[in-house]
Amino acid sequence: MVYVASPYYVTTSDLSSKRRQPDLSRHLSAEARARLPNPIKSIWKVAQVKPGTINMGNGDPHHTLYPIGEMNLVVPSIHEQDPVQAWRIGTGEQQTVSSYRDEPCALSLKTAMAYSAGAGLKHVRDALAELNDRIHAPPKHTVTLSLGNADALTKCFRLLGDPGDSFLCEEFTFSAMTNAALPLGINWVPIRMDKDGLIPSDMELILANWDEDSRGKRPHVLYTIPCSQNPTGSTLSLERRRQIYQIARDWDVIILEDDPYFFLQYDLDIRQTTIERYGFFRAMADVLPRSFLSMDYDGRVMRLDSFSKIIAPGMRLGWVTCNEFLAEKLDMLTDSSSQHPHGFGQAFVSELLGSRGWGTDGFMKWVASLCREYERRRNLFMDVFERKVAGSGLASAETPQSGMFVWIKINLDLHPRYKELEHTKLLVGPVSNTAELMDELFRKLLECGLVMMPASTFAIVDRSGCVQSESHIADRVNYFRATFVGTDKTIEDGLAIFGRGLEEFFCY
Amino acid sequence: MVYVASPYYVTTSDLSSKRRQPDLSRHLSAEARARLPNPIKSIWKVAQVKPGTINMGNGDPHHTLYPIGEMNLVVPSIHEQDPVQAWRIGTGEQQTVSSYRDEPCALSLKTAMAYSAGAGLKHVRDALAELNDRIHAPPKHTVTLSLGNADALTKCFRLLGDPGDSFLCEEFTFSAMTNAALPLGINWVPIRMDKDGLIPSDMELILANWDEDSRGKRPHVLYTIPCSQNPTGSTLSLERRRQIYQIARDWDVIILEDDPYFFLQYDLDIRQTTIERYGFFRAMADVLPRSFLSMDYDGRVMRLDSFSKIIAPGMRLGWVTCNEFLAEKLDMLTDSSSQHPHGFGQAFVSELLGSRGWGTDGFMKWVASLCREYERRRNLFMDVFERKVAGSGLASAETPQSGMFVWIKINLDLHPRYKELEHTKLLVGPVSNTAELMDELFRKLLECGLVMMPASTFAIVDRSGCVQSESHIADRVNYFRATFVGTDKTIEDGLAIFGRGLEEFFCY
Structure with missing residues (x-):
């Protein structure tokens, strides 16, 4: 492929970088551009320079006064042959996942139940980044927590959409979400679908034929549900994903990859030998579909993952994986709205994925069993x-x-x-x-x-x-x-x- | 007081109603007006008419597949004489607050961990409405859940503020929140303060002298922190609250009563005899300050309460009490953004305030001890x-x-x-x-x-x-x-x- 000079790309000063990075700032909404850092947190950044500094600035309740000393969640034992079956019929062993305020554990309740940054606690973000790395191997991305995909997606709409903007979506889609964008003044432009999902050539046709004089700014965002598209149930093939990503590059479109069903795949050719040799994680990662994130050298994909379908909807916890620039703007929006995710979920995920819980391999064993x-x-x-x-x-x-x-x-x-x-x-x-x-x-x-x-x-x-x-x-x-x-x-x-x-x- | 005809009030057709209700719709932002009900939920409303209907519509994971069978939280025993002291120094008894998926409890994990409405589960809302009723006795209000006061307040900004609107606030205030409103195009108009908090006469002066030709729409929202005003620590007297509420009536201003420190009051004259005769709840309710909510016959107060200061910030759970009309609009925004609050917090609060936890009286004993x-x-x-x-x-x-x-x-x-x-x-x-x-x-x-x-x-x-x-x-x-x-x-x-x-x- 020949790189053609395009106004969408900026050359980085690092000459060793083979790929030019797109200038993502043009995608931000006026609201996102106008957002200022929290002045109180800015003061704290100044204050953090000197260790041992006494903080009489913040009004945070002291952790000795949190009336929660311990949290125990009873979950299926991951040592069952088929944990979902055993749990469902009630014959399986159980295990308890525990978090403590004053005893050692993966994430202390002292930390989990305190105020923290909107992006979530480092321990949890690192654990999810590790999952990501082993599944998608994304090039240079940041993980930030969400309260599930509805929260994440509607924040992305606010981050990227100005009144009058047009966004692309599948012609049948999860209307609860597209409707949420309408009061922000975002217009939806439907892309035709067939039984295999959205048709890349139709997406290209819309972008190529777009008349900015009569229709306003050309769509710069695609909202798509690549696996078990809601409502059509279709899953995009790797070939289509590559085509769509290339069109997104050509026309400088941000891809909102809303993938709550990613972990629920069927007819997978999971190799028993891989499980035996390398464990469930690798065996599953080998056969799960390739995400848009995995091919995102530009940093134009915002991938949304959720625990709602694989643990429970009431978790209200998910994660967004995207370019650092967009992640920072998203975090500023979170700090200015819902704030950091609840400590219960962050503590639970930390222990569940930790060495005294299921661990990442056990987590994937649960997922495989659920599939x-x-x-x-x-x-x-x-x-x-x-x-x-x-x-x-x-x-x-x-x-x-x-x-x-x-x-x-x-x-x-x-x-x-x-x-x-x-x-x-x-x-x-x-x-x-x-x-x-x-x-x-x-x-x-x-x-x-x-x-x-x-x-x-x-x-x-x-x-x-x-x-x-x-x-x-x-x-x-x-x-x-x-x-x-x-x-x-x-x-x-x-x-x-x-x-x-x-x-x-x-x-x- | 003589009622003067005002464009802000509409006469209800119910002649027995002594007070006219203000027309609150003029306060809504363009975004809030444009928001449509979720089409999927509308379908469900149609479908709910017939009991026994089989639902093949929604993609909700079945509760038998939630891998959480039980949640136990270890909390201080409320039977200690002074539970906070005993807990803090580690000598006190503990008790365990438990939620179950398959065994009887105040709020089943089946329900808590499922999808639900943004307003939160009825059981939790009812429990908090009961707290409210016994403290504020608000005239005809609705309780809806939030993820804490930052979440609630920033949602109120979106609900009520259009670009170019001016909102009133104390001249020193919690800037993390006022800054969050700036990217929405809301301008802040500071009201002068003295050692007792915002000065009502200054508020009136601003509203009376407002020139809509040069300054745009007269401020229609007041953001105030009535107890332990952040940062000045002042608490508004009852006299000032009455004056402020009257000015808000005169000029048709919505009051955002952000009250995270409400439960932390000092030098209270708690009567031992009342505790003995009626319990902690009544004894505390007798001496806590009177809220704006308690005097809100118009439905112009949106009161924001939080568990962050009395339980822990990581709870990320609070409640908004307001007029039914505004509550409905707020819930639509929640359904279109963060969705329902996490099940962990809803389950915990239900059990803690329930008969097998602290109960409401025990909760108030904890609050009194914390004070x-x-x-x-x-x-x-x-x-x-x-x-x-x-x-x-x-x-x-x-x-x-x-x-x-x-x-x-x-x-x-x-x-x-x-x-x-x-x-x-x-x-x-x-x-x-x-x-x-x-x-x-x-x-x-x-x-x-x-x-x-x-x-x-x-x-x-x-x-x-x-x-x-x-x-x-x-x-x-x-x-x-x-x-x-x-x-x-x-x-x-x-x-x-x-x-x-x-x-x-x-x-x-």
């Missing part, structure tokens, strides 16, 4: 789907490779009341009654006692007014998002209702 | 200050009635290099070299091994350009904020350094 359990549920779902739904030909679904969702296509063109107008190039609205029929079907299923999420809930309408795509998204909302993470009974009963409801709806 | 311990430290601080500092006449301090801070005045006019220009009405800048000398003194103390927070760190400069006040704040920064919450040794050694350093600085 097997969810894979079993996915297989059950697809089997029951085949038996009770697909036979009628009224619906079909791809088998998801990761995560929690199946994207069920309703073959609405078989419905007796399905109508399609003749397609003309002039038409900008929907050309069929897909949306109306799907709404009817959703209500029909609800009457039968089943909720699936209608695709319309996740559809991003292109508001640019330009007819870029061949069809309106309202003509493509003939899908439901269903989950296979419920109990076996939920899967059996739910899909039975679904199959019957569909047939009644189609008047078979 | 005694901090009162002892405050007394020690003031004694040592008298002995080692005040004798020289170079510095003086009022005894704080609450919180953690002493506001030490430096009698800089005694310094041989102190200079004052002749005061003229035309002068808008500082007329003395106070700021320079204080900076010199700060560095001098730092060299001696002591950090106190210089007043300049907290000073809000009036940027209106109007000479409202008689003097520039830079002429009034001859103060340090010192804390008395450190150990006895810190107090003794720190003030000894301070006394010597001061004398050297003044060349005695």
